[in-house]
Amino acid sequence: MSNGEYRQVWRIVIRNFLNSLKPRQIQGNNIGKDYIGNVYYEIPADPSTGKRKPSRWYDPPKGLDFQDPIPAEWEAWLRMRRKEPPxxxxxxxxxxxxxxxxxxxxxxxxxxxxxxGSLPAPVEKGHESFPTYSEYHPGDPTNKYRNK
Structure with a gap:
């Protein structure tokens, strides 16, 4: 590689790095709003520029900041499990x-x-919850099931 080509590569790397530090304004198409107040957006796919999948996201209402679960229909749309929004x-x-x-x-x-009716009985946990059999005694030396 000649010296001139080598400098060109570093120029591209530095330019891309500086461009990555600039704030980007991402504006998507407003697709809809749910009953919680989340607003859903999408940037459609554009195969001519190499973008094969759409970008989808949502903004929660002020003060909730991703605390409430989103409705299942909208989650399916966000995760690309459905093409059309609900x-x-x-x-x-x-x-x-x-x-x-x-x-x-x-x-x-x-x-x-x-x-x-009463509340269901609590489920036992631990070694007490395993079944016991009258013919099996693990500590008994005369046990016929004991390893020999």
């Missing part, structure tokens, strides 16, 4: 189903308490 009707339908499940669970719990 519609308002789809979100409303799934939200109504979730509310109905909460109401039904409360009714079942209320009926269980009326019928005299």
């Amino acid at each position: 519609t308002e009707e789809e979100i409303a339908k799934n939200l109504a189903i979730a509310e109905m499940k909460k109401v039904n669970a409360a009714k079942i719990e209320e009926q269980r308490l009326i019928d005299g």
